[in-house]
Amino acid sequence: MSNLFKIFNSSTGQKVIMALTGLFLCVFLVVHLMGNLQLFKHDDGFAFNHYSQFMTGNPLIKIVSYITYFAILYHAFKGLIMTMNNRKARPVKYQVDGGWANSHWTSRNMGILGTVLLVFIVIHMIDFWYEFKFGNLPTKKYIQYDIGGELKNMEFSGEKFQARVKASLGQINDFTTLEYKDLYKEVYATFDKWWYVLLYTISMFAVAFHLWHGFKSAFQSLGISHPAWNKTIKLVGYGFAVIVPLGFALIPLIIFFS
Amino acid sequence: MNLTLKIWRQKSPDDKGGMVTYPMKDVESHMSFLEMLDVLNNDLITKGEEPVAFDHDCREGICGTCSMVINGRPHGPDSAITTCQLHMRKFNDGDTIHIEPFRAKSFPVLKDLTVDRGAFERIMQAGGFISVNTSGNTIDANTIPIRKDHADMAFDAATCIGCGACVAACKNSSAMLFVSAKVSQLALLPQGHTERTERVLKMVHQMDAEGFGTCSNTGACAAECPKEISLDNIARLNREYLRASFVSGE
Known part of the structure; x- marks a missing residue:
């Protein structure tokens, strides 16, 4: 055990865990983004609210969510500790910094970019995660009905609902009512504030720059490097660093401007 | 060409050290960087001053001894060379050149540009x-x-x-x-x-x-x-x- 501790506490071992947690968080980002895209379904927020409920209720998801919390905390704090220790490895700094000539600025500023992300994650969690788990979010009722063998959902109140009931009289085979916390409404209300949209957009730039270096760097730290694969890993990393944060940033922007 | 050198001077491992400016006149463009420092040291010795200590040995890019950071870059502004392979033609008349020792806690400075x-x-x-x-x-x-x-x-x-x-x-x-x-x-x-x-x-x-x-x-x-x-x-x-x-x- 002490040998294992020594190995994973060495400079190389620490980087392996940073790489593994980093890549795990990349997978998390994809799942998170796919969930968020449900905000654009025209179903009175049923899909998004249903998804939010599922993400907090399902026991298997719960285990994964604890792994995610651990990955975020480990990656963030270990990263900060390593950055501070690395600074101590050069107590007297150079008078002239030539870093621009030999390396990409994102690779030299992962600590700063990561700190921006950590601050963002805290704000983001307070606004949505905390609000959903511990806040007093109003709930919304949905009716799920079977019409001609097809399951449909809609909000269980309002004019649209009444009109639909009148039109469908006699056609509905069966129905149930469902009640979810209305995170959908909360998201739309939050992204109505320009400063929050701006904060989100800036943070997604930080995610993009962090991933620009981080994705391929994780593979290098794990020793996954081969002339036949390096170019692909690099390109996939760059694509990931652009597409995923862009997807996240578009959500508040679309909500704000529509 | 005429240059201004800013060189890290440090008397001993315990000395705080600092940058000292040396104007250099009539530097030949075909000199190697170390030859330019030799000329500076000649001048300093003639004036009765302490010459700049720097590591050097083979002067053909094999030994790896000539450790110094020139304008923020180890071995200066060129790729795949050691300092002894760097020539003054890489610089222009009127340039200011910062010369510092390799910086790392694990490479303590012994004197001037020499590190352990x-x-x-x-x-x-x-x-x-x-x-x-x-x-x-x-x-x-x-x-x-x-x-x-x-x-x-x-x-x-x-x-x-x-x-x-x-x-x-x-x-x-x-x-x-x-x-x-x-x-x-x-x-x-x-x-x-x-x-x-x-x-x-x-x-x-x-x-x-x-x-x-x-x-x-x-x-x-x-x-x-x-x-x-x-x-x-x-x-x-x-x-x-x-x-x-x-x-x-x-």
């Missing part, structure tokens, strides 16, 4: 060797078959001259490129295979004990390496280390 790179020696002593019977029964290396691509990669790694530019260039003062070159060179060859597991563990742990930083994969080391040692070696070191952590019998 003993940390590299101690890493090598920890595992950067192969144990061979030299009692007269040594097997001729050429009788052992080696894959051509492995021989080539091992040779590329073996061109590392241990100059320390990788540490000087790295924002974390990491010695990963140096250690990875040495680990790769030995791990790729049959003679080095026997001790590969213990070697990588011991060398990495010694590297950490010396106070070098961790690797952020910025690539600055490979970009500044006079022998163009590739980052592939660092990936191999990571693989070797991971493998060793699972198979080591310690």
Whole structure:
């Protein structure tokens, strides 16, 4: 055990865990983004609210969510500790910094970019995660009905609902009512504030720059490097660093401007 | 050409040190950088001042001794060269040139531009060797078959001259490129295979004990390496280390 501790506490071992947690968080980002895209379904927020409920209720998801919390905390704090220790490895700094000539600025500023992300994650969690788990979010009722063998959902109140009931009289085979916390409404209300949209957009730039270096760097730290694969890993990393944060940033922007 | 030199002067390891400005007149463009410093030192000695201490030996890019950071870059503003291979034609009339020692906690400054790179020696002593019977029964290396691509990669790694530019260039003062070159060179060859597991563990742990930083994969080391040692070696070191952590019998 002490040998294992020594190995994973060495400079190389620490980087392996940073790489593994980093890549795990990349997978998390994809799942998170796919969930968020449900905000654009025209179903009175049923899909998004249903998804939010599922993400907090399902026991298997719960285990994964604890792994995610651990990955975020480990990656963030270990990263900060390593950055501070690395600074101590050069107590007297150079008078002239030539870093621009030999390396990409994102690779030299992962600590700063990561700190921006950590601050963002805290704000983001307070606004949505905390609000959903511990806040007093109003709930919304949905009716799920079977019409001609097809399951449909809609909000269980309002004019649209009444009109639909009148039109469908006699056609509905069966129905149930469902009640979810209305995170959908909360998201739309939050992204109505320009400063929050701006904060989100800036943070997604930080995610993009962090991933620009981080994705391929994780593979290098794990020793996954081969002339036949390096170019692909690099390109996939760059694509990931652009597409995923862009997807996240578009959500508040679309909500704000529509 | 006329230049302004700003050189780090430090009397002893304990001295605080600082930059001192020296105007240089009529520098020939075909001089090597070290020859230019020789001229400066000649002038200083003539004036009765202490000459600038800097490390140098072969002056043909083989020994890796000439450690200094010129305008923020180890071995100056060119790629794949040591300081002795840098020529004054790379500079322009009127330029100000900042000359500093390699900076790292693990490379303490001894005097002016000279640093103690003993940390590299101690890493090598920890595992950067192969144990061979030299009692007269040594097997001729050429009788052992080696894959051509492995021989080539091992040779590329073996061109590392241990100059320390990788540490000087790295924002974390990491010695990963140096250690990875040495680990790769030995791990790729049959003679080095026997001790590969213990070697990588011991060398990495010694590297950490010396106070070098961790690797952020910025690539600055490979970009500044006079022998163009590739980052592939660092990936191999990571693989070797991971493998060793699972198979080591310690």
